Amino acid sequence: MERQQKAYKGVIDYFKKKILDGELRPGEKLPPERDIAERLNVSRNSVREAIRIMDMTGVISSQQGSGNYITCEFQKSLAETMTMMFAMDQIDYRQISQIRQALECLAFSLAIENATDGQIKEMEKAVKELDRSQDDVKNVALDKKLHYTLAQASGNILVQDFLEACSGVIDSFIHDMRAEILRTEERKNLLNECHKKLIEGLKEKNEAKGLEALEHHFTLINEILKERGK
Template sequence: MEKSYEKVVDFVQKQILDGVYGTGDKLPSEREMALQLNVSRTSVREGIRILEQMGALSCQQGSGNYITGNFENTLIRVMTLMFAVEGTSYREISEFRFALEYQALSLSVHHATEEQIEEMEYHMSMLETAQEENVRSKHDKRIHYLVVEASHNNYLIVNFLALTQVMDRYVKDMRVRILKDEKNREGLMQTHRDLIKAVKDKNVQLGQEALNRHFVYIYNYLDS
């Protein structure tokens, strides 16, 4: 038997899917929804609380409840629990990341803006000149994020952001450990140069080859 608060969740979900509500739209008041769905206002509040936790709603005190699309935190929680409960391996997480970046690259070579390319080049120059590894790591991550962002595909971007959070939590200092072998340093640096050049020159093959090389370093580390 469907619980009362589930009627609220299902109702809002259906309204969104049917195009009745979109991002930024305000939901009816709790009283109106309670009357419409024949449930208590307590059930309405519980349903709204669940939708807010999912990232579908933004509840603004004194103003009302609005449709939003902030699902990154929800994805982080889900991925973190999957990792912990299902025993997801580091390699599986890296393979998922590779799949996301590989697809993002094929889109970013067509959709990257001049500003995004310039920002990639800036972070590349900082990566090459920074003296501290924590600074280099920051610019390294930013380059990868910009490639995904340049795909202009929100599903890829949100999943990548969530996945990055999980990897940062569970696969700490991967870059440092990879670079313990000095001969990896220049090779890894070159993969980033080629990745940016691929986006700039709209060369999918060059970018795919760079990503393949980049993830060989990661897989070698994970398998060691």
């Protein structure tokens, strides 16, 4: 067993070096399991275990019938780790909300310099649709899209991945949270006013205005969650 563990770790280290050396890039396909086993002189079981772990951690994507591809989607492993921590009561929603608020504030500050016109227009479109929509499911999707676009606009992949991981935990364990927050017209309007101020701050490159909008946004959310005992 110990020998097999060392073998699959050796396979992982082999591909790690290939990636670090630039010999494997995102989108490239890994050789067949048999070829990897022969090249590294290990069993196919060791290769399969290495591939399973690399798939779980987001290094590769296993596509049935097609093969294994380098993806480097590390947000996947972040989300899984945070989900398990939440499930085992190592973290709670309050802590997730705190880190999410800190990261969204950082995302906004970075987006002032990095956001494209297209991203700002995408956020404005989501806010306008939120104003008109009476559909709970659509409202949730629009809210997620707006915040995801802000994370993208930061230009920082780590900020984007951590925020996406936080969102994944929220969706996994507090299924109806977003819908409940957006369900009443008063709450939806209050949050959307924060969204509008956020975008105004982005367009005006007014950091204080945008950060104040985010502060109000998360204060509203945390008050609602406190009412629910989260």
